Amino acid sequence: METILVSACLLGIGCRYSREIKADERVCKLLERKDVVMIPVCPEQLGGLPTPREPAERKDGGVWNKNGENVTEQFLYGAREALKLAKLYGCSQAILKERSPSCGSGKIYDGSFSGKMVDGDGVTAELFKKHGIRVIGESQIGAEDKPACQ
Numbered sequence: 001m002e003t004i005l006v007s008a009c010l011l012g013i014g015c016r017y018s019r020e021i022k023a024d025e026r027v028c029k030l031l032e033r034k035d036v037v038m039i040p041v042c043p044e045q046l047g048g049l050p051t052p053r054e055p056a057e058r059k060d061g062g063v064w065n066k067n068g069e070n071v072t073e074q075f076l077y078g079a080r081e082a083l084k085l086a087k088l089y090g091c092s093q094a095i096l097k098e099r100s101p102s103c104g105s106g107k108i109y110d111g112s113f114s115g116k117m118v119d120g121d122g123v124t125a126e127l128f129k130k131h132g133i134r135v136i137g138e139s140q141i142g143a144e145d146k147p148a149c150q
């Protein structure tokens with residue numbers, strides 16, 4: 001049995017900044033597997049941010065929302081709480097929403113709110129990787145090099 005932490009929005013929980021429901025079919029499909037248990041978590045909500053909320057992006061080592069408010073502290077707090085849950089449940093990997101300033105892995109928005117991407121991780125994905133938790137984006141599910149999620 002594998003326990004995997006997952007971005008709650010990928011399962012259709014309305015925790016996105018816009019409160020839009022956007023379940024990912026590939027992630028939902030994993031619910032059918034008897035050998036996988038998923039723990040849904042939203043680091044931004046765990047960090048105390050409201051829903052809906054202003055979109056935010058990483059820039060200059062911090063996180064800023066579209067109104068120019070510094071929300072770094074909330075993002076860091078949420079990341080630490082998500083890590084706590086991953087450890088409580090013994091998750092060695094996490095399926096996290098791509099491109100998010102919290103959950104994104106490998107590529108995130110560049111902080112200009114213009115849709116441009118840069119290399120980098122969201123705050124939670126970065127913390128997870130530092131603690132040896134493998135981070136998988138939803139588009140990687142089923143990829144050959146990610147056997148645990150096939």
Ligand code: SF4
Pocket residue numbers: 007008009010015016017041042043044045097100102103
């Ligand atoms: S913080 Fe992560 S789980 Fe929460 S809405 Fe954003 S991408 Fe989804």
